[in-house]
Amino acid sequence: MRREASHEPKFLTNSMHGKLTHWLRMLGYDTIYYPKTDNEIIDRAAEEGRVVLTSDTELHRRVLSRGGLSILLPLSGTEAQLSHIAHYLETHFDTPHEEFLTVKFRLCSLCNGRLKPLQGDRWKCEDCGQEYWVGGHWRNISRVLERARELVNKLSNR
Numbered sequence: 001m002r003r004e005a006s007h008e009p010k011f012l013t014n015s016m017h018g019k020l021t022h023w024l025r026m027l028g029y030d031t032i033y034y035p036k037t038d039n040e041i042i043d044r045a046a047e048e049g050r051v052v053l054t055s056d057t058e059l060h061r062r063v064l065s066r067g068g069l070s071i072l073l074p075l076s077g078t079e080a081q082l083s084h085i086a087h088y089l090e091t092h093f094d095t096p097h098e099e100f101l102t103v104k105f106r107l108c109s110l111c112n113g114r115l116k117p118l119q120g121d122r123w124k125c126e127d128c129g130q131e132y133w134v135g136g137h138w139r140n141i142s143r144v145l146e147r148a149r150e151l152v153n154k155l156s157n158r
């Protein structure tokens with residue numbers, strides 16, 4: 001197993017992956033949504049050491065040829081996209097997929113700001129004030145993560 005970085009990965013998503021951006025923040029990963037030109041994406045990712053997440057083969061190749069990190073994702077399906085990222089992190093960053101595919105109340109899904117714990121299993125974003133709690137939507141979130149875990153196992157057994 002190769003370890004390309006000792007720190008936790010940070011991500012940059014391009015225009016196709018707004019929804020995925022929210023999921024990654026929910027999983028506790030610093031992620032910026034950056035719907036810009038390929039050159040701007042490549043520069044910013046290099047500057048901030050971010051892994052580029054894209055479904056654009058050309059952009060993916062260009063990032064790699066410039067020495068950056070990129071994961072080529074299926075165009076749709078949150079479960080499939082998350083499973084690809086989980087598989088990549090397991091093989092490149094030694095991050096177990098179970099650890100990646102767990103909700104962590106660290107970052108705001110809306111703005112990437114830090115969450116501050118409040119009383120009674122609630123959290124508040126220090127930047128935009130959005131509050132979070134474990135509620136009725138939780139079952140859907142758990143289902144998506146569970147499905148993503150199953151898909152990672154399939155990718156790993158290939």
Ligand SMILES: [Zn+2]
Nearest residue numbers: 108111125128
């Ligand atoms: Zn926020």
